[in-house]
Amino acid sequence: GQQVMQIPQYQHVQEGEDFTTYCNSSTTLSNIQWYKQRPGGHPVFLIQLVKSGEVKKQKRLTFQFGEAKKNSSLHITATQTTDVGTYFCAGRGTGFQKLVFGTGTRLLVSP
Amino acid sequence: GAVVSQHPSWVICKSGTSVKIECRSLDFQATTMFWYRQFPKQSLMLMATSNEGSKATYEQGVEKDKFLINHASLTLSTLTVTSAHPEDSSFYICSASGTSGSGEQFFGPGTRLTVL
Numbered sequence: 045g046q047q048v049m050q051i052p053q054y055q056h057v058q059e060g061e062d063f064t065t066y067c068n069s070s071t072t073l074s075n076i077q078w079y080k081q082r083p084g085g086h087p088v089f090l091i092q093l094v095k096s097g098e099v100k101k102q103k104r105l106t107f108q109f110g111e112a113k114k115n116s117s118l119h120i121t122a123t124q125t126t127d128v129g130t131y132f133c134a135g136r137g138t139g140f141q142k143l144v145f146g147t148g149t150r151l152l153v154s155p
Numbered sequence: 156g157a158v159v160s161q162h163p164s165w166v167i168c169k170s171g172t173s174v175k176i177e178c179r180s181l182d183f184q185a186t187t188m189f190w191y192r193q194f195p196k197q198s199l200m201l202m203a204t205s206n207e208g209s210k211a212t213y214e215q216g217v218e219k220d221k222f223l224i225n226h227a228s229l230t231l232s233t234l235t236v237t238s239a240h241p242e243d244s245s246f247y248i249c250s251a252s253g254t255s256g257s258g259e260q261f262f263g264p265g266t267r268l269t270v271l
Binding site: 045075077085086087088089092132136142143144145146147148150 | 250264
């Protein structure tokens with residue numbers, strides 16, 4: 045079945061440093077979504093990418109969908125302590141298929 | 156944005172008892188809701204897809220008779236963990252797709268189940 049892996053599993057940065065998490069799917073995706081889950085909380089939708097090579101920005105967050113639609117990345121510029129949490133990508137295969145969540149990357153930001 | 160609620164937020168029960176978790180879409184109608192399980196520091200694993208007025212679709216490895224799902228209305232889905240055991244202790248989260256067609260899923264706050 046479809047598998048979605050993320051690297052790194054965990055990253056600890058100093059406030060102000062940049063952060064990137066990478067998401068790789070074993071199969072081609074029709075779209076990919078990104079979610080953030082704060083400690084003790086539930087996933088909150090960040091964005092959805094649909095087109096090959098698509099790049100979207102939300103303030104300090106930059107999301108990219110690979111040309112082959114099998115990988116994606118999330119880059120945070122100048123991290124802040126409020127960025128702490130686990131970031132999940134979630135991919136949907138071609139046709140109406142279930143959303144498969146990635147393994148997640150846990151981000152810790154020290155002041 | 157759309158709001159999804161879950162009740163209870165946490166529950167502790169004895170081994171062998173059954174626990175019902177409710178998932179409600181508060182300001183929109185959800186023909187499809189999803190039930191996930193999340194173990195500590197792990198990803199969300201889809202358990203089943205709940206469709207209003209029809210039987211749920213379970214993922215491979217999820218026991219239908221143990222995790223009973225009922226989606227009786229467009230705003231309510233329930234998950235009943237029957238004869239719970241300590242290994243069923245987990246964080247159970249439901250989600251629903253909105254009606255905008257964007258594919259975004261709105262998650263409930265989750266229910267933390269502890270089986271003693």
